[in-house]
Amino acid sequence: MDNNNNNNQIENANQNQNENEMKNLEKKVTKNLIKDYSNLLNGNSFKDFSIFVENKSNPFEIKVHKSILSSRSPFFNESLRQESLSISLNQFNKKEMESILNSISKQDFDKLKQFDFFPNSFLVDIQNKVIQDNQKEIENKEKEIEDKNKEIENKEKEIEEKWKKEIEEKWKKEVENKEKEIENKNKEIEDKWKKEVEELKSKFELMELQKIFSDSEIIKEIEYAKKLQEWINDNDFFSKMKKGFSAKRDGFNSQNWHKAVDGKGKTLVIIKTKDNFIFGGFTKVGFNGNTRNINDSNAFIFSLRNDKGDRIPAKFTCKEPQYAIYSGLSNGPMFGDYYGADFGINSNLQTGWSNFGYSYNLPNGITYDTNEAKSYLAGSYDKWVVDEVETYFI
Numbered sequence: 001m002d003n004n005n006n007n008n009q010i011e012n013a014n015q016n017q018n019e020n021e022m023k024n025l026e027k028k029v030t031k032n033l034i035k036d037y038s039n040l041l042n043g044n045s046f047k048d049f050s051i052f053v054e055n056k057s058n059p060f061e062i063k064v065h066k067s068i069l070s071s072r073s074p075f076f077n078e079s080l081r082q083e084s085l086s087i088s089l090n091q092f093n094k095k096e097m098e099s100i101l102n103s104i105s106k107q108d109f110d111k112l113k114q115f116d117f118f119p120n121s122f123l124v125d126i127q128n129k130v131i132q133d134n135q136k137e138i139e140n141k142e143k144e145i146e147d148k149n150k151e152i153e154n155k156e157k158e159i160e161e162k163w164k165k166e167i168e169e170k171w172k173k174e175v176e177n178k179e180k181e182i183e184n185k186n187k188e189i190e191d192k193w194k195k196e197v198e199e200l201k202s203k204f205e206l207m208e209l210q211k212i213f214s215d216s217e218i219i220k221e222i223e224y225a226k227k228l229q230e231w232i233n234d235n236d237f238f239s240k241m242k243k244g245f246s247a248k249r250d251g252f253n254s255q256n257w258h259k260a261v262d263g264k265g266k267t268l269v270i271i272k273t274k275d276n277f278i279f280g281g282f283t284k285v286g287f288n289g290n291t292r293n294i295n296d297s298n299a300f301i302f303s304l305r306n307d308k309g310d311r312i313p314a315k316f317t318c319k320e321p322q323y324a325i326y327s328g329l330s331n332g333p334m335f336g337d338y339y340g341a342d343f344g345i346n347s348n349l350q351t352g353w354s355n356f357g358y359s360y361n362l363p364n365g366i367t368y369d370t371n372e373a374k375s376y377l378a379g380s381y382d383k384w385v386v387d388e389v390e391t392y393f394i
Contacts, residue, residue: 014145014148014149014152018142018145021141021145022138022141022142025137025138025141046065047063047064047065048065048066048067048085049063049064049065049066049069049080049085049086049087050062050063050064050085050086050087051064051086051087051088051089051097051101052086052087052088052089052090053088053089053090053092053093053094053096053097054090054092054093054094055090056088056090059088059090060093060094061086062094062097062098062101064101066080069101205226206222206226208239209222209225209226209229210222210225212225212238212239212241213225215243216243216270216390217246217248217272217388217390218270218271218272218278218388218390219270219390223313224278224304224305224313227302227304227313227315228268228302231282231300231302231315232268232282234266237266237394240394241266241268241392241393241394242392242393242394243390243391243392244260244261244264244391244392244393245257245260245261245389245390245391246388246389246390246391247349247386247388247389247390248388252348252349252350252386252389253347253348253349254329254330254331254332254345254346254347254348254349255329255347257332257333257349257389257391258287258289258329260391261286261287261333261391261393262286262287262288262289262327263286263287263288263289264286264287264393264394265284265285265286265393265394266282266283266284266286266393266394267282267283267286267287267391267392267393268280268281268282268391268392268393269281269282269333269335269389269390269391270389270390270391270392271333271343271345271352271378271386271388271389272386272387272388273378273379273384273385273386273387274384274385274386274387275307275378275379275384275385276305276306276307277303277305277306277307277377277378277379277384278303278304278305279301279302279303279304279343279377279378280301280302280304281299281300281301281302281325281333281335281343282299282300282301282302283296283298283299283324283325283335284296284298284299285299285324285325286393287325287327287333288327289327289329290327290328291327291328291329291330292326292327292328293323293325293326293327293337293338294323294324294325294326294327295321295323295324296318296324296325297318297320297324298318299318299324299325299335300315300316300317300318300360301315301316301335301342301343301356301360301377302314302315302316303316303376303377306379307379314363316360316361316362316363317360317361318359318360318361319359319360319361322336322337322358322359322360323336323337323338323359324336324359326338326341326344330347331344331345331346331347332344332345332346332347332349332352332389333345333389333391335359335360336355336358336359336360337358337359340355340358340359341353341355341358341359342354342355342356342357342358342359342360342377343355343356343377343378345386345389349386349389350385350386351382351384351385351386352378352382352384352386353381353382354374354375354376354377354378354380354381354382354384355369355374355381356368356373356374356376356377357369357373362376363376
């Protein structure tokens with residue numbers, strides 16, 4: 001609405017200005033035309049015709065331009081077609097004739113009418129000439145004003161289009177910013193929700209792990225439980241397994257251990273020494289009480305803690321095609337070949353030995369049959385004492 005009011009005000013102002021300019025132009029053209037005619041008639045340059053006035057015996061000569069007079073009046077146009085270079089109009093005196101020749105204004109036209117000598121067509125021709133010239137100037141000025149108005153109209157349209165485009169771009173940018181803001185907010189909410197879900201999931205998993213090892217004398221650190229779950233990578237086994245044997249509970253005796261463990265299939269063995277070394281092994285095949293080596297490509301042994309508690313928990317896979325476990329009744333849990341077990345526990349389940357690297361891969365930088373390899377799991381080759389043996393199966 002404000003924009004339409006502004007356009008109407010501009011249009012009214014332009015119309016008033018055009019009317020004033022046309023009036024001023026009409027005055028200016030009339031004034032200039034009178035001046036030009038006067039200069040031409042009174043000037044001496046190129047005058048080629050004479051008008052003699054006053055008495056015949058002593059006439060007064062007025063020099064004029066033949067072409068100008070012929071264009072101004074049918075009377076002079078007819079009279080000046082003759083070969084003569086002059087005409088006598090004795091009934092006029094010098095002043096009257098000069099007034100006639102120089103007259104263009106309305107007042108002068110009225111004065112000329114008293115002279116019956118000139119036909120009305122002469123006066124009308126002069127007046128029409130002035131009107132035609134004025135009209136042409138007015139038309140030119142109107143055309144100029146029209147062009148100017150068109151230019152203003154185009155400029156207003158250009159400004160309007162620019163304004164609309166700016167508003168549209170601003171609106172579009174605001175919408176994009178708002179959508180981006182909403183998107184970021186949604187992502188923030190989604191990330192927060194995911195984080196809360198992960199935290200709840202993690203808490204639930206920790207609760208489940210704590211529940212699984214709630215009666216363990218060895219796995220007190222939740223990180224150890226998470227590592228065992230990660231390495232075994234069998235949710236069905238891990239969710240259903242139970243502690244089927246504990247040396248402190250069921251007795252430090254290999255026969256008791258075999259009685260509880262043999263034939264159970266997937267089995268997890270965890271050992272803790274008096275020096276706080278924690279290590280063990282996992283087999284998918286399991287023990288069966290026979291005096292023989294058993295292959296299991298999925299078996300692995302692990303180290304969770306050394307005597308200082310600063311060793312990073314690590315898992316070690318079985319070499320192919322080495323034997324993974326030994327199942328003889330004369331010994332407790334044994335991982336590796338009978339003749340070179342990576343670790344094994346004697347029948348009393350209180351002492352053991354470690355020849356780490358025979359059937360299972362050693363950590364990088366450690367060589368087999370060195371003191372470093374033999375002491376890696378339990379602190380020494382055979383001078384360590386068992387504190388607890390726990391065995392889990394379904």
